Amino acid sequence: MELIFKTLTNLIKENDNIYIMTHKNPDFDGMGSAICLQQIINSFKKNSFIILNNKEKNKSLEKSYKLLKENNLYFNYIYKSKVNINNNLLIILDTHKQIITESPELINRTSKLVIIDHHIKSKDYINESTLSYIDSSLSSTVEFMAKYLKYLNKKVDPLIATFMLVGLEIDTNNFRLKTTKDTYASASFLSELGADNVLKQELLQENKEDYIKRQKLIEKSYMINNNMILCVADEELYESKDLAYIAEQLLQFENVAVSFVIGNLAKDKIGISARSLGKINVEEIMAKLGGGGHITEAATQIKNSTLKDVKKQLLEIVGGIK
Ligand SMILES: [Mn+2]
Structure with missing residues (x-):
């Protein structure tokens, strides 16, 4: 340096x-x-x-x-x-x-x-x-x-x-x-x-409403297999950094090695933000959905789909339930 x-x-x-x-x-x-x-x-x-x-x-x-x-x-x-x-x-x-x-x-x-x-x-x-x-x-x-x-x-x-x-x-x-x-x-x-x-x-210190909104999303998240957690946001629009932030927060929970957050980025665009503690490569997973990134942080954007369909596609790739 x-x-x-x-x-x-x-x-x-x-x-x-x-x-x-x-x-x-x-x-x-x-x-x-x-x-x-x-x-x-x-x-x-x-x-x-x-x-x-x-x-x-x-x-x-x-x-x-x-x-x-x-x-x-x-x-x-x-x-x-x-x-x-x-x-x-x-x-x-x-x-x-x-x-x-x-x-x-x-x-x-x-x-x-x-x-x-x-x-x-x-x-x-x-x-x-x-x-x-x-x-x-x-x-x-x-x-x-x-x-x-x-x-x-x-x-x-x-x-x-x-x-x-x-x-x-x-x-x-x-x-x-x-x-x-x-x-x-x-x-x-x-x-x-x-x-x-x-x-x-x-x-x-942050705005209390932002905090509550994020906590609600964290509450909604659930384990999709033995080491991956998923949060599907509500129908509101989010910035990709918001999804990333929630994904990072989800890594703090027991048994979680990988986290995914799915949310609307625009009317016709859905984003997935993926984070990993490092043992599982999330870049490979996001690449299968047209995205990219790095072993521990990756993301993708999918056009003209629904939260439900994007979730389905992701679960097929990672072998998750629900
Ligand atoms: Mn920075």
Whole structure:
């Protein structure tokens, strides 16, 4: 990673105006990393802008932006509708797919592009970049930033360390998934920087209705054979990340090695999100339904079908009951 850090540092030093963006519906991993990176860029006396959407839906993130201002911390943002990228350096964090970045059109308007991500590399990655580091052995983009801070021997304010720790905990589902010794080391480093546990808990609080809705889906799920659990959602529309989140949650239960969540993604599109603890390859299962992914996380989308039919197809493949 040292070479990546060195190259990234040189790119920062060579550019006067740097734009940072994460994915649509930003979360604490993407935004916590962006805020950390802005502090780093600022320490090199370079100008940077974090690209925001005009209407933030995430209340905890909105609160975080306010806290940065109240604490007089440098936080320079620009709404995506106002950005004139002008071939300036653009750093993309926490995704490598153009379509899901906050402002996909910006990517075509600059030739200076850096991508830093921890998701499993997909076929539709942005292939023309100055520097690309996509490493699925990292738990989160925050883990990258924590390591980068250490490499540079720099610190961030306790408030920013708190945001980063929130991102790391969300991405690992409280150290249950993708957690390695480096993840704990990053968490420990952020604690040393003064991450505040009380504020962290407040930022992790979620809307009660969302919680209840998810619990109801978890309640509806059942074992389809001796080690696989299935949840078929109701007829409402879901985002694929919601299905993935429920699938991850289902892995915490006794005897569960694999989880599947089926739900409507659009009127004519059904999604399956599959997760595995690692012994059973869910990519192979999803590939049989036209999807893909990785041993432990995979998904597919099926057009013009019903929840019932999709469930039937899945059960035929995995030899499940009902
Ligand atoms: Mn992430």
